[in-house]
Amino acid sequence: MPTSACDYIDEKFEKELQNLPPVAALPPLDKRPVFWLGEKKFAGGAKFDYLYIKDDFGVWLRYEDSDSDDFLLQKDMPERYYGYDEIDRSPDERWVSRELGYYSYGIYDISLFKNEAKIFSQTAYKVVRKFIGFFNLHSMRGTSFAAPQGTEENLNAISELQTPLADFPQKQNYSALGPAYKSEAEGYVGDEIAKKLARNTFEIKGEGWQQTVRVNSLAKDTKVVCGDEICLALAFDESKVNGCDNGAASTTIYTLNLKQKFRDFYMLPSKNFKYAKISDNFTLDDVKSFEIILSKFRDLGGLDKGSEYIDYEVILRNGEGEQVNEICRNQTEKVGDRTQ
Structure with a gap:
């Protein structure tokens, strides 16, 4: 100590x-x-x-x-x-x-x-x-x-003056997806657009409960898409590029676990979440659904350059099923199909 x-x-x-x-x-x-x-x-x-x-x-x-x-x-x-x-x-x-x-x-x-x-x-x-x-x-x-x-x-x-106003967990429970390389890791899908009350404020519906959640992001626009188990908050910020290969604006992706109220939107420490972007021909408005799968990737820079790893791949689709996002290819590249 x-x-x-x-x-x-x-x-x-x-x-x-x-x-x-x-x-x-x-x-x-x-x-x-x-x-x-x-x-x-x-x-x-x-x-x-x-x-x-x-x-x-x-x-x-x-x-x-x-x-x-x-x-x-x-x-x-x-x-x-x-x-x-x-x-x-x-x-x-x-x-x-x-x-x-x-x-x-x-x-x-x-x-x-x-x-x-x-x-x-x-x-x-x-x-x-x-x-x-x-x-x-x-x-x-x-x-x-x-x-x-x-x-x-x-x-x-x-x-010591603080006291609860309502019944809620006084210690936050993290709600991120587990590490992709672990055996219990799984994929997720969702196509329910959460009701938007303000630029960054949404009504989130869980099993038998509803909650208004505000994502404290300075991004120009945000959107929340939910499935049965998780929601994704997509924060579109034109002021940040995060090393994307063509300088396109990046989309920060947060996940929310729907198993319990008062769970937080959590940004995964995943390169594929951190370096996601909306393709040039689309905007955040085009996103209607998401799919998260496990894939193999290769690191293209830094200390781990050339190494392969298993990670989550986030696919955002429009109403016609077209993929509207991509990963910055000067950071990572996909080298394998979905890992079961």
């Missing part, structure tokens, strides 16, 4: 933080739902497993480990709640690692509101040391501390 004996420590830097004037303690408060008021997707100062967001649609749930999705819970605000806001003034992450020598260093101007009234504010400094106990090609997290004195206690007290 990491200990300070195995951490990188800059004594001058840490002493400067420890010498900051102590902060006042947060007064004792009752538990209430905590709403996120910050500009980023999720809080970085106080630690939460989930937060609530309010907008014109209603009250949304957002998990810490799945901030790419929001789940609509209800229309109206509760009578009693807290608002949590923070302004992130953290230095650049690369500078922190390269020049300061730490794993992370966050500076947050935090504020807590009881309904609309501000009741507490302070600047919090959060440091995670770099673990250097043994040789490793990647930086590892070491021990952490918060400054000034009293900050750790205040951040913990704010985190």
